[in-house]
Amino acid sequence: MITLTVNGQKHALDLEPETPLLWVLRDELGLTGTKFGCGIAQCGACTVHLNGVPTRSCVVPVGGLDGASVLTIEGLSHDASHPVQRAWIEHDVPQCGYCQSGQIMAAVALLQQTPKPSDADIDAAISNICRCGTYPRIRAAIHRAAELARG
Amino acid sequence: MTRQSPIATIGRPTPGRPTLNRPTLNRRGFVVASLTAAGGMMLGLGHAVAATAVNGPTEVGAWIVIDPDDSVTIRVSKSEMGQGIYTALPMLVAEELGCDWHKVRVEHASATRNVTTHDYGSMGTGGSRSIRSLHATMQQVGASARARLIAAAAQQWGVPASACSVGDGQVRHVAGGRALGFGALAAAAAKVQLAEEPAIKSPDQYTLAGKPLARLDTVSKCTGQAMFGIDVRLPDMVYAAVSLCPVPGGTVKSYDASKVLGRRGIQAVVPVPGGLAVVADRFWRARQAAADLPVKWDPGAGAGTDSAMFRAAYRVALDGILTVARNEGDTTQALTQGKLVEAAYEVPHLSHAPMEPLNCTAQVRPDGVDVWIGTQNPDMALQLAARTAGVAAEKVQINTCFLGGGFGRRAMNDELVQAVTVAKAVGKPVKLVWTRETDMRHDRYRPQAALRCRASLAADGSLNGLHIQTAVGSISRSLGWGTAASGVEPQAVEGLANQPYAVASQRVECVLKNTHIPVMFWRSVGSSQNAFVVESFVDELAHAAGQDAYQFRRKLLAHRPDFLRVLDTAAEKGDWGKPLPAGVGRGIAIHESFDTIVAQVAEVAVSSRGEVQVRRVVAAVDCGWVVNPRLVEMQIESGVIYGLTAALFDAITIKDGAVEQGNFDTYKMVRMADAPRIETYLSLSRGARWGGIGEPGTPPVAPAVCNAIFAVTGKRIRSLPISDTDLTSRT
Secondary structure, X not given: OEEEEEOOEEEEEOOOOOOEHHHHHHHHOOOOOOOOOOOOOOOOOOEEEEOOEEEEHHHOEHHHOOOEEEEOHHHHOOOOOOHHHHXXXXXXXXXXXXXXXXXXXXXXXXXXXXXXXXXXXHHHHOOOOOOOOOHHHHHHXXXXXXXXXXX | OOOOOOOEEOOOOOOOOOOOOOOOOOOOOOEEEEEOOOOOEEEEEOOOOOOOOOOOOEEOOOOEEEOOOOOEEEEXXXXXXXXXXXXXXXXXXXXHHOOOHHHEEEEEOOHHHHHHHOOOOOOOOOOOOHHHXXXXXXXXXXXXXXXXXXXXXXXXXXXXXXXXXXXXXXXXXXXXXXXXXXXXXXXXXXHOOOOOOOOOOOHHHOOOOOOOOOOOOHHHHOOOOOOEHHHOOOOOOEEEEEEEOOOOOOEEXXXXXXXXXXXXXXXXXXXXXXXXXXXXXXXXXXXXXXXXXXEEEEOHHHOOOXXXXXXXXXXXXXXXXXXXXXXEOOHHHHOOOOEEEEEEEEEOEXXXXXXXXXXXXXXXXXXXXXXEEOOOOHHHHHHHHHHHHOOOXXXXXXEEOEOOOOOOHHHOOHHHHHHHHHHHHHOOOEEEEOOHHHHHHOOOEEOOEEEEXXXXXXXXXXXEEEEEEEEEOOHHHHXXXXXXXXXXXXXXXOOOOOOOOOOOEEEEEEEEOOOOOOEOOOXXXXXXXXXXXXXXXXXXXXXXXXXXXXXXXXXXXXXXXXXXXXXXXXXXXXXXXXXXXXXXXXXXXXXXEOOXXXXXXXXXXXXXXXXXXXXXXXXXXXXXXXXXXXXXXXXXXXXXXXXXXXXXXXXXXEEOOEEOOOOOOOOOOOOHHHOOEEEEEEOOOOOOOEXXXXXXXXXXXXXXXXXXXXXXXXXXXXXXXXXXXXXXXXX
């Protein structure tokens, strides 16, 4: 049995230890906001916070996560009130929207580390792929979220 | 609350209340949404609800449903794949209807209903066609409902309809000081027969359309709640992963299911078109078993082929028999007059690579089939499901989910046929998901092509003659949609046969040549390669004539004021001709596709180590009329990044008959650090032009960037991607 806390809720899981965290979240726990994009940590659609660190959950075996704490997009806020979500909405960032949970989780982590990021900080921290090309709006929204978080 | 939530609602959520849009697929049909304890989406099968219920929603025509609280649900017949159509089409309905925009919701129109009633016309989404084909229809739908609501109110009040007006979801009789909400009038309005359809506004009378309104689907896409096909969960659902023949068109020779059937959770191995599906209680288990399943393949006709062979074959085909697609004057003779310029270009296969890998969920019941899928073609998906399951078309329910990217790939649903096949075999609901590797290796690709251009320049820089030849795969033949018996198909020569430059004599020729690699529509289709060729070649001609690339184009476009306006806007906003630091250059390109003209100026830095950085792209756009300028801007940004990714990095190559690339490590994507600043300027001719916007941003970016690279390095890129050319030395 592996005990995992996801969005503040504890779960006991009987699974093969090599099962990636992504599929635990999506198929065991029904948290489908975290997306499958590549399976090899290339695209970032599966980004969640693992013990506070932005992590590509598609390559993290659940076997090593006993006692760990995970935050997913569903746990970020109940009402889209997180500053990053508010900024995303203000800038109408998503197009198809599939990568955006991962983009938002990556941006939240960046702003926790670097509350006022420069463009270079954003380039370095946000390596998630968006096929719709929302990068200019993501950049603008991260700057806006930094403002909103400062209040 | 048994009512389902709409796919999209406008406005911000109320703090503390989960109003976030829980997308469901068919409000009155079959699907009931509720929250699971874990917060995910669970779908159950409910019962169809009568179209008009006491104190319930009322259908006013096939496209509009009005609720007692005056909220209006607008049915959209086109798929939302990022282009914003779930916002733009409702805006055109609301423009006429006079509803409260803040109470507008969206649901996808029913393909099942469309089978028998044809209420929704073609539900296929592609060709940047949705607004172009439906703007008047959507206005008429809104106007018709408005007239019925007015008629119902006028009758109730005993006043002439002409004395009533609408606004904010109410019918008003100002003289009598009376007003009634749409909700109170809907049931009576639904019964009104109009003597004649009301007139609709002309675009210059719009008050709502034309404004940069926020998208209706944004909130759900910022919270993880938007439901894509891959997110569907059904009671007792099992999962399937596939193992497909690495060589497209190949088949299974033999396999040993016993190697995986004893594993935890593995339930079955089912033959499907192209290979085998492994069914399990969890996707991960199915995926692992599919990877480990021993299979011997018969590679079929594609065995032993590779990209070098195809490349040579396309080049050779240009010397064979070609079919004329456009012929004016005596081009052969004209090419002997003046300075002859020749160039040959090549483009590779490309993968669509939508972020959401292909997937489909299906349930085969004794009396029908339910399918959940992100598809660009619900009509065809329905027919495919019916044929695969062996049921009548009207017994199939297609639930169109949000598409995690389409770009043309989801116009043909290979994954649906597999999912229905498995669901029929196992008798349970099945979610079948392709891995990224399967998605990339079993795409239907942008055709590979070889092209050759010849032109003769007069002393003043005008063109005496132009001859363009293309050897390219036929999309209609590959899809089995047609034979292209004439030897030409529109996709092959779009952007060539309609090239806009003034030339006394010109001939465009085509040879269609297919291999075992399936080809299909890739964002902007033929224009994706043909704009690269024409706009690179025109740049070569400008250079050969010793003229500025922008001014050279201006002279050859003097007869096209619409092109000139767009070109001038791009040049002005893009600072054409202004000084730049060493190692940085500008390139310009202009192209018309899907009735929209786009010009782009790209500003590109090339380092001494040959690294390319696209710093800025300025786009000018003439799509005629604009429904929502914010959506136009977003689609230009999107088109630029999509085209830039392919131009800079990508080729699908074949070895031993199989696609070599399998994931984003070998099929590279533009990411944040590579993304240029993008500026979009509208340069609208209006009039009768209603251009598309989902694709036209893509074609000009490759030539604009390549022309900028030439400006910096003196090197012409005649074969894509750019990364295949060594730019370390300069000429």
